[in-house]
Amino acid sequence: MNLNEIFQSVRAASRKLAMWDVETVNTLLCAVADRIEEQTDSLLEANREDLLRMEVSNPKYDRLKLTKERLSGIAADMRQVAALPSPLGRVLESYTVPSGLRLKKVSVPFGVIGVIYEARPNVSFDVFALCLKSGNAAILKGGSDADASNRAIVQLIQEVLEEFGADPHVVELLPSSREATAALLHAEGWVDLIIPRGSSNLIRYVREEATVPVIETGAGICHTYFDKAGDLDKGAAIVHNAKTRRVSVCNALDCLLVHRARLGDLPDLCAPLQESRVILYADEPAYEALSGRYPVELLRPATPESYGTEFLDYKMAIKTVEDIAEAVSHIYAYGSGHSECIVTEDKEAADFFTRAVDAACVYVNAPTSFTDGAQFGLGAEIGISTQKLHARGPMGLREMTTYKWIVEGDGQIRKK
Incomplete structure (x- = not known):
């Protein structure tokens, strides 16, 4: 035919x-x-x-x-x-x-x-x-x-x-x-x-x-914002799952945004990623925070191309932000409208994030890996x-x- x-x-x-x-x-x-x-x-x-x-x-x-x-x-x-x-x-x-x-x-x-x-x-x-x-x-x-x-x-x-x-x-x-x-x-x-x-x-x-x-x-350029009120244990588990569950899918994490006040917790936040040999492209403050606490061969300076990239691989960008407003602005600039996440114990911050972020799926204290028809109770999608x-x-x-x-x-x- x-x-x-x-x-x-x-x-x-x-x-x-x-x-x-x-x-x-x-x-x-x-x-x-x-x-x-x-x-x-x-x-x-x-x-x-x-x-x-x-x-x-x-x-x-x-x-x-x-x-x-x-x-x-x-x-x-x-x-x-x-x-x-x-x-x-x-x-x-x-x-x-x-x-x-x-x-x-x-x-x-x-x-x-x-x-x-x-x-x-x-x-x-x-x-x-x-x-x-x-x-x-x-x-x-x-x-x-x-x-x-x-x-x-x-x-x-x-x-x-x-x-x-x-x-x-x-x-x-x-x-x-x-x-x-x-x-x-x-x-x-x-x-x-x-x-x-x-x-x-x-x-x-x-x-x-x-x-x-x-x-x-659309392509999934997904972010997770770790807020100044984020729970470290929850955050580490969420980042690890979102990045490494399956790196080749559209809901995999591409960029971690971290509040400047939590840079001291960044090594612990990223520690589980070492197991999967995830390469981190970190901006200058994040790079300094991770130096000596993350494998040197897996830590690289971020470039402008590190942001807005759907890696589909064991790679992730890290960006330091001053506050939640800067996190949202970064997502507007580099996101694809797919799935975005905030890790926080501050209800006002969570409410602001869910109202301000323009994406198909917005998560509070749960990884973007859940963006899936079966996980939403819709069967296959x-x-x-x-x-x-x-x-x-x-x-x-x-x-x-x-x-x-x-x-x-x-x-x-x-x-x-």
């Missing part, structure tokens, strides 16, 4: 989805979850093909890698999505106007959603599950780094769909070429929405080139939206829907 034929087939399949009942969707999702566990070995073998083409030192390697445990988690997430209430058919508003017309605002699918992503094969399963549960057909455009993995995943899903007598075109994988990306971005009439997941360069390219509507799931139209933060099932108005009358006509 050429690309236009693929788009046409997915559009046709999306129209059939509107008539599926919730029980069928849930049963099918559970069947796919079962098949993931049954075919773990073949999925890992396909993934190994991709891993052999990538250097282990590449920060994307961890994103690309599938393991038995990760596949088991993906299957569990799919069953969790199946167990969630359907986001479709919810009556968002209902009222009667003076003419006697009865109006209902009801949640409905977008139709066809295209997702462009890089070396993260788990996204293929996540997107399929969320799209199917929300009544949307999915067009997947993965990167060449994960091509073998993605092809194996989509083949598995389509086999289950066919066994259920469903149209396998409810999910399609495009070739991993730039030409396929360009075609998807201009597939007006076939595709209703595009969601890019990946680097800031990818997201910028999609935003600038697409003629199909786009929801940005299709991405973290950093824009302000339609959806913001983790995009779960409800964010995968739009709405339409249903208007019921009894023969009324509009007067001039």
Whole structure:
């Protein structure tokens, strides 16, 4: 099939989805979850093909890698999505106007959603599950780094769909070429929405080139501000978890802001990071505070480029600030609107921070690593939206829907 034929087939399949009942969707999702566990070995073998083409030192390697445990988690997430209430058919508003017309605002699918992503094969399963549960057909455009993995995943899903007598075109994988990306971005009439997941360069390219509507799931340049009233034990645990839980994800910590009055506690605040060999790019006051208390080979002077960088690696910038206002100003200058955190025992400081910081997710005394659909109780998520139209933060099932108005009358006509 050429690309236009693929788009046409997915559009046709999306129209059939509107008539599926919730029980069928849930049963099918559970069947796919079962098949993931049954075919773990073949999925890992396909993934190994991709891993052999990538250097282990590449920060994307961890994103690309599938393991038995990760596949088991993906299957569990799919069953969790199946167990969630359907986001479709919810009556968002209902009222009667003076003419006697009865109006209902009801949640409905977008139709066809295209997702462009890089070396993260788990996204293929996540997107399929969320799209199917929300009544949307999915067009997947993965990167060449994960091509073998993605092809194996989509083949598995389509086999289950066919066994259920469903149209396998409810999910399609495009070739991993730039030409396929360009075609998807201009597939007006076939595709209703595009969601890019990946680097800031990818997201910028999609935003600038697409003629199909786009929801940005932006890069995560995340900060943690350790306030003068911050608890040291909490702070050390929060910074360590936010930075090292998984360095290659968008909610990983990139910059620690520390109140000047707490520079004496900075070595203890950063001490757990030594275990993971985290390289620190510290401004002059922070560098002096850490000298002799943090491994010399892991401590480097900060440069202007250290701030506003999404490291996706065992690296972190440190900036000394005079007060909370300067911390907020730094976040405005260098943040990406993703996730920001304050560590403080001062309620007024916490309230000021949560009001002043403009981000999709703002944390008080908890790490940014919690920015995740499953952690928010949304099941899997299709991405973290950093824009302000339609959806913001983790995009779960409800964010995968739009709405339409249903208007019921009894023969009324509009007067001039």
